[in-house]
Amino acid sequence: MTAPLADLVLVEDTHFYDDRQFGVYDRMRTEAPAYYYQPLDVFLLTRMEDVRYVSTHPDQFSNAAGLTLNQLRMAKAGASAAFERFNEPGGELVITKDPPRQRALRALMSQNLTPRYLQGFGDALDGFCRDLLDRAGDGSPFDFVSSIAAQLPLYVAAALLGVSEVDIPRMKSWVAALEDLTRVTSAAELEEPGQRFDELKRFLRDQLELKRRVPGNDMISAFLASTLDGSPPSEAIVLAHVATLMSNGGTTRLLLSSIASFLAASSSQLELIRADPGLLDGVIEECLRLMPPARGFVRTATADVELAGTRIRAGQRLYLLYPAANRDPGHFTDPDRFDPARRQAYGHASFGFGTHFCLGAGLARMEAKALFTELISRYSAIRAAGTPTRYEHVQLNGWATLPVTLHR
Amino acid sequence: MKITIDRDRCVGSAYCQRIAPATFDLGDDGIAVVLDADVAGPQAAAAREAEADCPSMAISVGES
Numbered sequence: 001m002t003a004p005l006a007d008l009v010l011v012e013d014t015h016f017y018d019d020r021q022f023g024v025y026d027r028m029r030t031e032a033p034a035y036y037y038q039p040l041d042v043f044l045l046t047r048m049e050d051v052r053y054v055s056t057h058p059d060q061f062s063n064a065a066g067l068t069l070n071q072l073r074m075a076k077a078g079a080s081a082a083f084e085r086f087n088e089p090g091g092e093l094v095i096t097k098d099p100p101r102q103r104a105l106r107a108l109m110s111q112n113l114t115p116r117y118l119q120g121f122g123d124a125l126d127g128f129c130r131d132l133l134d135r136a137g138d139g140s141p142f143d144f145v146s147s148i149a150a151q152l153p154l155y156v157a158a159a160l161l162g163v164s165e166v167d168i169p170r171m172k173s174w175v176a177a178l179e180d181l182t183r184v185t186s187a188a189e190l191e192e193p194g195q196r197f198d199e200l201k202r203f204l205r206d207q208l209e210l211k212r213r214v215p216g217n218d219m220i221s222a223f224l225a226s227t228l229d230g231s232p233p234s235e236a237i238v239l240a241h242v243a244t245l246m247s248n249g250g251t252t253r254l255l256l257s258s259i260a261s262f263l264a265a266s267s268s269q270l271e272l273i274r275a276d277p278g279l280l281d282g283v284i285e286e287c288l289r290l291m292p293p294a295r296g297f298v299r300t301a302t303a304d305v306e307l308a309g310t311r312i313r314a315g316q317r318l319y320l321l322y323p324a325a326n327r328d329p330g331h332f333t334d335p336d337r338f339d340p341a342r343r344q345a346y347g348h349a350s351f352g353f354g355t356h357f358c359l360g361a362g363l364a365r366m367e368a369k370a371l372f373t374e375l376i377s378r379y380s381a382i383r384a385a386g387t388p389t390r391y392e393h394v395q396l397n398g399w400a401t402l403p404v405t406l407h408r
Numbered sequence: 409m410k411i412t413i414d415r416d417r418c419v420g421s422a423y424c425q426r427i428a429p430a431t432f433d434l435g436d437d438g439i440a441v442v443l444d445a446d447v448a449g450p451q452a453a454a455a456r457e458a459e460a461d462c463p464s465m466a467i468s469v470g471e472s
Contacts, residue, residue, distance in 0.1 A: 114434055346427075
């Protein structure tokens, strides 16, 4: 690969993210660890130490001025204002804030996503996994993404939020709308998902009203009972965070599918886990590392700083490229190797670092563990049943379709 | 050993609890707590590993 890096680093193009991306990252790490991507005035970070540093210094690197490459592109096209219709006045969202406000907003959610709280949903989760696998059949090909991976997070979100299963098909279309909002390339494309998003807001307002009248053991009731600045959080803030919870089903869908694809690619892996169920945790972490569901996030420097030998001015952006950091040979031995027993299994960047560390990490891992524990208890093999297709998205990473068969 | 958790930095990832369960747990508020700082041998090594792997650098392990 002797072409100039500038010809190869095409991070706004979804087709860049095939297997060739990793060779490009290797060159970036050595030639330009803070690679200046001129079209969006952003430095692309490919080394783990730099990704970790930026993530853990929110006083120097802000979340408040854009989080995705698509947002930077829309801002450059003058289309940011079109997104404003989705922001309720006062509807602050934790991921777009910096400390100290970010910590207060995070505390609203974190109590309801602790392992202890989630344990209470363990039985329901196991039930969902059994139901979904019951429908998978034995030996006939099906799409793992639509039949299982997309469904489980929806059922879990509905249970956590105290939403009736009857409303799950509508939830599914709203979650899809939220994802579509993240990949629009023009203001005109916002219209249709925007309408679905408006429906979601109306639905959530109704749910809030129901829970106000009859509180239950669910996260909406918990939000309504919590305090922010000494009083219950505003409806706008609750809406923003509930919508986020629902939409995180997307990254979970991608994780569950990637695990299935790794198991299908290695004929022995499933048997190894059957023999040693303790391996499943490491399998999940290696899938997270090698195929991070969220590919990266933007930060904005709030002061001039030097990073990776590069001068960055206040106001310039940095992009934390997780798939690159996760294969940094300075951090992982033999980084391209799928090794569930590796010592540094949890050291990947896929849930981020620092104060914005993924709030849903425990829940995502719990879903993955429950689903694949159930799958492995029933089946001795999962095999590819055709060519999978990639999800064409700049920020979200994984399969759109994954045809497989399951065998007892 | 002297083990402290910076409550402002802790993000409740529970990595510490997974790596060194004899030493760390998560409280009901989702923030890590030190169960027992008097650990030695492999448990002490695990506590140091938890310090290194904490995603928000919230753990501090030192000699008493």
